[in-house]
Amino acid sequence: MIKDTIIKKPYLILIGDMGYFECVLSDIKLIHKKTEEIEFTDFDITEDIDQEVLITYSFPDIPRYGFLVTLMIIAENEFRNICKTLDILEEYPVKWNQISGNAFEKLLIFAEKFSELNIDVDKNTRDRIRGLIETRNCIVHSNSYIPDYRKQTIVRDFVNKLSGCSIEDGFIHLSYEGCFECADLIEGFVKAAYKAAMHKYPEDKDE
Numbered sequence: 001m002i003k004d005t006i007i008k009k010p011y012l013i014l015i016g017d018m019g020y021f022e023c024v025l026s027d028i029k030l031i032h033k034k035t036e037e038i039e040f041t042d043f044d045i046t047e048d049i050d051q052e053v054l055i056t057y058s059f060p061d062i063p064r065y066g067f068l069v070t071l072m073i074i075a076e077n078e079f080r081n082i083c084k085t086l087d088i089l090e091e092y093p094v095k096w097n098q099i100s101g102n103a104f105e106k107l108l109i110f111a112e113k114f115s116e117l118n119i120d121v122d123k124n125t126r127d128r129i130r131g132l133i134e135t136r137n138c139i140v141h142s143n144s145y146i147p148d149y150r151k152q153t154i155v156r157d158f159v160n161k162l163s164g165c166s167i168e169d170g171f172i173h174l175s176y177e178g179c180f181e182c183a184d185l186i187e188g189f190v191k192a193a194y195k196a197a198m199h200k201y202p203e204d205k206d207e
Contacts, residue, residue, distance in 0.1 A: 011201050014198045015198060028074070086197060089201065102133055128185055135172065138155050146170050
């Protein structure tokens with residue numbers, strides 16, 4: 001049923017998926033904004049520990065890391081979703097899991113090589129997304145500690161160009177503004193990919 005709908009009404013499916021992506025992205029931005037407004041009592045070693053007191057300096061770093069990781073989960077889901085839709089329409093010679101590389105690179109292969117889409121995003125933006133992906137990986141696999149991460153040059157370059165972000169004692173420190181900058185980066189690319197697909201399939205087929 002879903003496959004038949006995609007074949008008959010690809011534009012409708014694509015614009016609907018893009019709209020849903022925008023809604024989800026709006027939600028996580030709002031959650032991030034509200035999370036930043038949380039206030040905690042300063043830790044005093046003479047007082048009993050309760051739920052309102054932070055023992056370590058984990059805020060706001062932890063929720064900011066979480067925002068970035070969640071953002072990339074959403075982004076990679078959209079990368080796969082676009083490719084799956086195009087695959088149904090065009091029957092790619094290979095499947096998603098048969099190509100090596102991360103979800104972003106797979107999308108570029110499927111969309112631009114196989115489907116010949118013109119995703120209107122420049123090289124600098126694409127390189128920044130690659131930097132964002134490696135930064136997410138560093139946070140997840142190296143606890144945000146750059147010296148232990150094998151692609152640290154890419155991560156350093158990306159983080160140092162983000163608004164208000166820094167690297168201190170080898171650890172990544174994200175800013176509130178930097179998190180939203182990452183969201184805008186992903187939003188711009190995903191919407192450009194959807195629009196490129198909609199340009200190729202501008203009209204729905206008659207039922």
